[in-house]
Amino acid sequence: MSIVDKDRLKKLAADERFIAGIYNYCDRWCERCPQTSRCLNFSFSEEEFSDPEAQDIRNKAFWDKLSGIFEEALELLKEGAEKWGIELEMLESTDDIEHVKAKDAAVESHLLCRAAKGYSKRVEDWFSGRETLFFEIATAAKEGVSLEEAIEVIRWYQYFICAKVMRAVRGSLEDEEEGYDEFPSDSDGSAKIALIAIDRSIAAWAVIQCYITDSDKGVVDGIAFLDSLRQAVEETFPRARSFIRPGFDEIDLNR
């Protein structure tokens, strides 16, 4: 028996207070999101996982619940596909599998993706072994932007940037294949949220720079690396900054 009530999910989805697709180009940092009340994804998660037992991801109830959601999602997908006459194909042929593998390889080897992945590793390397130092500084710092918050920002986006850059690259390769060149595209949206994450990470690194004297210039090198990545993403996706994310970006009526 499925745990999730499909009708309730449909009812929730029809609620006008939610902004359609707001969660598609956000940074998934719900704790810090100013739009939780307008987000279906957030409300649904709150309802489903609000009891302490289900919040524990190690708890069996959590995984059962997740499995229930998956089943319901498949059912809704099938219903939607039937309604709109869409054929849900399975990737069965060897050609399809080879095609997906080739695309995966193309995304992995793309310069932007390798650079973004390199950034994730740089962050990991830089932080390892410095925990004690940070603890001492964080205890001493009482005013201004907290070091802990800056670290939190960098850690939040450490892998997020790479994931979004890869999604953007994959999307643009697919668009190229299909001869699609419309704006806005999903790859522009993904590139935009990656750029926002890069901007915020640069700012957070600058905060860290104020707190520590890093004799090996690791922080400055990190900022420079991130800034090059930012420029490369902007060059590859020149329209990304103009992408309007539902619920987050104002539409400029003077354009």
Ligand code: SF4
């Ligand atoms: S829009 Fe906000 S609340 Fe919704 S998933 Fe994204 S970060 Fe979380």
